[in-house]
Structure formats: C-alpha cells, structure tokens
Amino acid sequence: MDWDIVIGIETHVQLKTQTKIFSGASTSYGNEANSQACLVSLAYPGVLPVLNHEAVNCAIKFGLAVKAKINEKSIFARKNYFYPDLPKGYQISQFELPIVGEGKLSIPMGDGYKDVRILRAHLEEDAGKSSHGVLQGKTGIDLNRAGTPLLEIVTEPDMSSAAEAVAYAKKLHDLVQWIGICDGNMQEGSFRCDVNVSVKKKGTTTLGTRREIKNLNSFKFIKQAIDYEVNWQIETIEDGGKIQQSTILFNPESGETKAMRSKEEANDYRYFPDPDLLPLAITEQHIRNIKQTLPELPGEMQDRFEKDLGLSSYDASELTNNKDVADYFLSLIGQGISAKLSANWILVNLFSKLNDADIDIKESPINYEQLANLIAKIEDQTISNNAAKKIFESLWVNPLGKVDALIDAMGLKQISNDSEISGLIDNVLNDNTVMIEEYKSGKEKAFNALVGQVMKASKGKANPSQVNEMLKKKLSS
Structure with a gap:
C-alpha cells in the first residue's frame, strides 16, 4: 500500500534581545543556574x-521577511x-490573535522551489529547564530561560518528506539569522523544532492522526526522527493498529521516537486573555519604520547577483542561502575581483575545505582579503589556476602565510613571456614530428598531447592559454 506523508513544523525561535520578554532580566546563555531568575x-x-x-520589532521583521500580514x-x-519549571502555572503566549498572520517561505526542491505556507507566528515566553538526576537522583530546576522571548512559527502541513522538512528548517534557520532576530545557535536552544507527522493512504484527502515530535535541535535529528516515525506509523497501521494523537520524544542514541504523553488540544490549556497585558497595537507607520531597517533579503540579493553580476541561478542561490557566505562573497568582489571567479572559488574550493573541517565560513582560516589576493x-x-590551488592548500594550513611569498617559495610563478614559451614550443615540435603529422591529418588528440608536452617541459609553469594560442599558430604556419 502506498502512503502520503504529511508534515507541519512549529519552530521556537529565541529572539535576539538583551532582556527577557516581560522583565529586565538578562537573556545571556551559560550563567550559573537561577542567576537570571528575577521576581517576574x-x-x-x-x-x-x-x-x-x-521582541515586538523582531516579530514584525520576520513577518515582513515572509510577506505575511502584520x-x-x-x-x-x-x-x-x-509543570515544575513553569512557576506561574501558565505561560504567556498568543492564541486567537497573533502578531503575524499568514505568509510563506520558498524552499529549494530539485531544480525549482516549493512554497511552504506559514499559518502564523506569535510571541511567547520560554519556560525554565528541568535537569533530571543531577542532584543524587533528584530533579533540578533552572529558571534562567524562564521568560526568554520566543517567536513560535507555525506552518501548514505542506511538507511531504523528511528532505522537505529539513530544507524548510534550514531555510528558516538562515532567514532568522539573516534579518538579525536570532543567533541560530541550535545547541543552546535558540532554534528548536516541533515536527507534526502523520500518514494517509495515497490519494485520499482525509488526514491521518498526527504525532508531534518535540524539541528537535539539529537538522540531522529532524531527518532521523521523521524517517523513523513515518516507518513506525505505516507499520502500525498495516499491522491493524491505530495511531493515537500524542506528544513524542526522539532519542538520538537509539534513533527511535517514544510517546511522552497524549497530545493536548487547545481547550485543554484554557486560554484566556492575560488581564495584566493590554492588547498590542501596532501602527502602519511603525511597520514602515521597521521595514526600512530590514537588510536586502536573500531572494532579492539572488536576483541581483543573477542580473547585475551574471551569476548562474545555482551559484546565486548558493551564495545567498547564508548571510555569512553572502557577506564573504560581497567582501571578495569589493576587492575588485571577478564575481564569477569569486563564486567558483567559494562554492568549490572553500566550501570543500569547510565541509571537510565541519566548520562554517566565519571560522575559515583563509579570510576574504587573502582569497582576493x-x-x-x-x-x-x-600564477595558473592549478598553482593557486596549491597556494590555497598552504594557506589553509598556515593562515599567516603571504600569497606573494608562497608563490616565490614554491616556484609557482607562471611563465607568460612570449619568447620563452615560443622556445619551449619549438623544442617540443622538433622532438615530436609524428604528432605534428597526426594533428595535420585531423587528430585533435595530437594537439592536446603536444600541449601536454609543452606544459611538462615548463614544469607546469607556462601560461596554458598562451601555449594553446602560440602552438596553433606555429602548427598552421
């Protein structure tokens, strides 16, 4: 039996503010437990x-970035x-009237894009943290996070695979950092996803019963959790069982999901307007003022790179997926370097090294000034492109190295003197009369072989384009 997978995601984005959403306590991370637990x-x-x-301004920025109604x-x-880490016995959130309404986020899928509809985004406060078994089998409560400002971003169930869910999460993760409302640190809990997963028979319109996987804080875990949960739900139904709506946790060590509690409905939380907070009123002028503070958005920058710089759609997309990458590229071409050559070196050479080292571009040992040089x-x-790759490898290991000094020390300066290259070609032609005859009889491989001989004679230092041009002239004369 074929199945359709239906996925929606609720993301808790910690907003980049100095203080909590309803008090003046600090939001800094890693301090002693309860040192930031104010009276509120x-x-x-x-x-x-x-x-x-x-926090309100951050929410407005996000709404504008996804073209949502504010x-x-x-x-x-x-x-x-x-819950023990919720001292008030309630969480201040938004329910019927959130600050951000419907919007959308486009994610890359194959050769095109897919729009994931955003249902809403609302402001709320975070709870504290329970640490189990830290005090001789007891549970400790740390309220440093209590009151930290969150923007909960809720999608429609528009994703149909783990790959789409991960693509959405990555795109959202990049966007909130791009517009400066979140630091994106998933290990510290600044960006956490709750993933709703259900399955239904292929072609039917009735949605299956969903289970919510809570607090996934890595893209790897999102994929693993969805894949396991989908297989579990399908096997359960095919074996004659029923899916019970529930909240579940993913165990990264076992790779399995496990039910934590039955899933609550909205009426279980007994929402009602907070009597201590007036309705939030936002003027059109305030929205316009916030819009002026937004940076150029990724989609806009991608279009500009294609139209103004002549980059391919793929290169422009890759360079604008992440703000740090885009900033590195802009800094590079700001040094007067070719946009296409800069894009190629970032996306091929630099990305390869960053991936191997499992670091991001901010941690690159080679800065944009060195790469520009x-x-x-x-x-x-x-120097030739191949010689540049050797210098690049040396710089990666020794970032304090200087390009000019490395060219001299490694003997990589390219031979571009016409008379010197002409002499090398003459020597090769004198020694390879058979290849000359083969070339004249129409065998193109013979020409390539002659080029190879000249490059070998120059120990790889001859300018390849000059070698090609001068060799053709000599062969045709």
Whole structure:
C-alpha cells in the first residue's frame, strides 16, 4: 500500500534581545543556574509583566521577511498547564490573535522551489529547564530561560518528506539569522523544532492522526526522527493498529521516537486573555519604520547577483542561502575581483575545505582579503589556476602565510613571456614530428598531447592559454 506523508513544523525561535520578554532580566546563555531568575521569572505575588518592545520589532521583521500580514492588534493570552519549571502555572503566549498572520517561505526542491505556507507566528515566553538526576537522583530546576522571548512559527502541513522538512528548517534557520532576530545557535536552544507527522493512504484527502515530535535541535535529528516515525506509523497501521494523537520524544542514541504523553488540544490549556497585558497595537507607520531597517533579503540579493553580476541561478542561490557566505562573497568582489571567479572559488574550493573541517565560513582560516589576493594573481596571470590551488592548500594550513611569498617559495610563478614559451614550443615540435603529422591529418588528440608536452617541459609553469594560442599558430604556419 502506498502512503502520503504529511508534515507541519512549529519552530521556537529565541529572539535576539538583551532582556527577557516581560522583565529586565538578562537573556545571556551559560550563567550559573537561577542567576537570571528575577521576581517576574519566579512569579512572585504582585509582580507585573512589562512587554519588551524589541521582541515586538523582531516579530514584525520576520513577518515582513515572509510577506505575511502584520496584525495591527494582537492579544497576549495565558496558556495554563502545570509543570515544575513553569512557576506561574501558565505561560504567556498568543492564541486567537497573533502578531503575524499568514505568509510563506520558498524552499529549494530539485531544480525549482516549493512554497511552504506559514499559518502564523506569535510571541511567547520560554519556560525554565528541568535537569533530571543531577542532584543524587533528584530533579533540578533552572529558571534562567524562564521568560526568554520566543517567536513560535507555525506552518501548514505542506511538507511531504523528511528532505522537505529539513530544507524548510534550514531555510528558516538562515532567514532568522539573516534579518538579525536570532543567533541560530541550535545547541543552546535558540532554534528548536516541533515536527507534526502523520500518514494517509495515497490519494485520499482525509488526514491521518498526527504525532508531534518535540524539541528537535539539529537538522540531522529532524531527518532521523521523521524517517523513523513515518516507518513506525505505516507499520502500525498495516499491522491493524491505530495511531493515537500524542506528544513524542526522539532519542538520538537509539534513533527511535517514544510517546511522552497524549497530545493536548487547545481547550485543554484554557486560554484566556492575560488581564495584566493590554492588547498590542501596532501602527502602519511603525511597520514602515521597521521595514526600512530590514537588510536586502536573500531572494532579492539572488536576483541581483543573477542580473547585475551574471551569476548562474545555482551559484546565486548558493551564495545567498547564508548571510555569512553572502557577506564573504560581497567582501571578495569589493576587492575588485571577478564575481564569477569569486563564486567558483567559494562554492568549490572553500566550501570543500569547510565541509571537510565541519566548520562554517566565519571560522575559515583563509579570510576574504587573502582569497582576493590569490584570485587576483590568477587574473593577472602571475600564477595558473592549478598553482593557486596549491597556494590555497598552504594557506589553509598556515593562515599567516603571504600569497606573494608562497608563490616565490614554491616556484609557482607562471611563465607568460612570449619568447620563452615560443622556445619551449619549438623544442617540443622538433622532438615530436609524428604528432605534428597526426594533428595535420585531423587528430585533435595530437594537439592536446603536444600541449601536454609543452606544459611538462615548463614544469607546469607556462601560461596554458598562451601555449594553446602560440602552438596553433606555429602548427598552421
């Protein structure tokens, strides 16, 4: 039996503010447990929440970036549930009237793009953290995270595979960093995904019962969790069982999902407007002011790279997937280097080394100034492309090296003197009369062999384009 997979994602994005969403306590990471648990975080009697306006601005930026409606009026609500790391006994969130309405995010799929519809994005506060078994079998509560501002971004169930879900998560992860509203640190919990997964018989319109995989904080885990859950649901149904709606956890060590509790419905949380917070009113002028602070968005930059710089759609897309990569590229061409050559060196040579070292471009030992200097030596024909690759390898190991010094030390300066190259060609032609006759009889391979002989005679230093041009002239004379 064939099955359709249906996936929706709820992403908790920690907003890049200095203080919490309803208090002046710090949001910095890694401090001593409960050192940032202010009276508001501890839910002391009589304390009142005060909204952090910067969190509101971050939400508006996101809404504008995904072309969503920004609701001029939104309401904060109390989401009631009991858990030890939630001192108030409720979480301040938004329910019926969120700050951001419907939008969309395009993700790369094969040779094209697919739009994933965003249902809503709403502001809320994070809960604290429970650490189990840290104190002689007891559970410790750290309320440093309590009150940290979050933007929960909810999609429609538009994804149909783990690959699409990962593509969406990566695109969203890049976007929130691009517009400066989140640091994107998944290990620290700044970007966490809850993935809703269900299956249905292929071709039917009725959705299956979904299970929600909570708190996935890596793209690898998103894929593994979805793949396991899909197989489990299909096997369960085919064996005559039924899927129960539930909240589940993924165990990275076993690669399995496991039910944590039955899935609550909205009415289980008894949402009602928070009486301590007035409705949030946003003016059109404020939205316009925030729009002016947005950087050039990835899609806009991609179009510009294609139209103005002549890059291919693929190269432009790859360079604008990540803001750090785009900034590196812009810095490189800002040194007067060819856009196409710069794109090629970043996407092929630099990306290969970064992937092997499992680091991102911010950690690259070769900065844009060094790479610009290296590419400039190719453009002015001081060195060949192959020689540049050798210098690149040396710079990667020793970032303090200098391009000019390495060219001299490694003897890689290209021979571009016409008379010197002419002499090398004459010697090769004198020694290879048979190849000359083969070339004249129409065998193109003979020409390539002669070029190879000249390059060998020059120890790879001769300018290949000059060798080709001068050799053809001599053979035709």
